[in-house]
Amino acid sequence: MISSSASVFAPGQSGPAGRAALGASPATIVRKLKAGETLFVEGEPARYCYEVVSGVMKEYCTLEDGQREISDFYSAGDFVGVCGHDEQTQTAEAVTHCLLRCIPLDALLGRPGFELDGPPKLVDVLVSRLDRSRERSTLISRRNAEQRVAGFLRFLSRRSADAQTISIPMSRQDIGDYLGLTIETVCRTLTEFKRSGVIVMPTARSFVIQDEAALDAAEGAL
Amino acid sequence: MISSSASVFAPGQSGPAGRAALGASPATIVRKLKAGETLFVEGEPARYCYEVVSGVMKEYCTLEDGQREISDFYSAGDFVGVCGHDEQTQTAEAVTHCLLRCIPLDALLGRPGFELDGPPKLVDVLVSRLDRSRERSTLISRRNAEQRVAGFLRFLSRRSADAQTISIPMSRQDIGDYLGLTIETVCRTLTEFKRSGVIVMPTARSFVIQDEAALDAAEGAL
């Protein structure tokens, strides 16, 4: 499953645009991505990891039958592109307009000459990734649509911290691919939450939690 | 969810039996577990990790509604108990009679005075754990019972390497808790594989692959 077409490795696509980070303390190299743009694809050599400065990224695998499985969403402070292998095992794509800080993997590995100021330890990143992976597994292993969507709304609300109105940056398709549900089931479940007064949705891409207790109950003991 | 009852920390239960590893190069400390015995429970302080010498271990979470979710099975060469946190996030239990080599977590973290001979790098263990977690996610996110069970049989056959007859060390319940299926569905699916000649089962706890191609097809592009 190595989809390394030439275009993928076009200059400025497989690493930070322009200057390479070969100095001692790597200057903050930033990449901008518009919604829908691809950061890297499965099979590509993994030389950088990226700290999300703003926006939302997603990582996914494409299965042979064409189905997409989104393994995680990343927002400000998260690190994308750390898979622990020489080649990326997943594809990363911008959900919204994104600002990324590029970090040579050597820096995370603590190789001499690549020390970081505020070093995100590779181990820490891997641990948080593992935790998130397990969290998702729990969400999809034995829970029904209501519980999954409720869990997802909680996931979004946790990120938005104090915000009243919580935005939904990703499409229904993305939510489905993350929760292992069809787009229709996601819709229906949201509609049901609206109908029963658990949430209110000012727009299709935002919501306000009306009944915290009911949402917790819907999530069903997580 | 901290289930740290007193009995759990009884001597010889929360660490290697008898002598503690406080010397420089830790002598091989081994623990034996009978099938069904618990190695550690969720919430317990994580001070050791364990290399499986022989037998099969499982790690699982217990959800509030009583459902068990088995996140992984471990056999010879695998490491149990590395979660990256100060407390175990899961419970580990012996599936079969097990022999384990106890490794102080300090050794994996590379703390001075705790160097190992053949050091399993913490990063490597975490990476393999993450890979396995993702593999399981893929198995349960959008695949039907047939594909999941086929994938599980492949998982078992990969471990048994060259063996003709592959043993199934875990119960149907365990398989179900791992695949996110009920015990009945696991049974029915296995029966269907037998009926259609994909596998033969000399006993309920072993199988022989009769039609490799059909098993691959059933797994459905993984």
Place this chain on the structure above:
DNA sequence: CGTCTTCTTGATCGCATTCAACGTGTGTGG
């Protein structure tokens, strides 16, 4: 030999998928 656990099979039900159609919003060009 009997008891207990594990495994298997059967019948029914409910939830999520599928297929299909209809709204809604957004952006582009006339």
Place this chain on the structure above:
DNA sequence: CCACACACGTTGAATGCGATCAAGAAGACG
């Protein structure tokens, strides 16, 4: 500014797969 097109979201009806409830078979063990 409006008209149109296109992507995205929502709703409806029917189907099918896996869960559930229930009971029976097969091992394991004392």
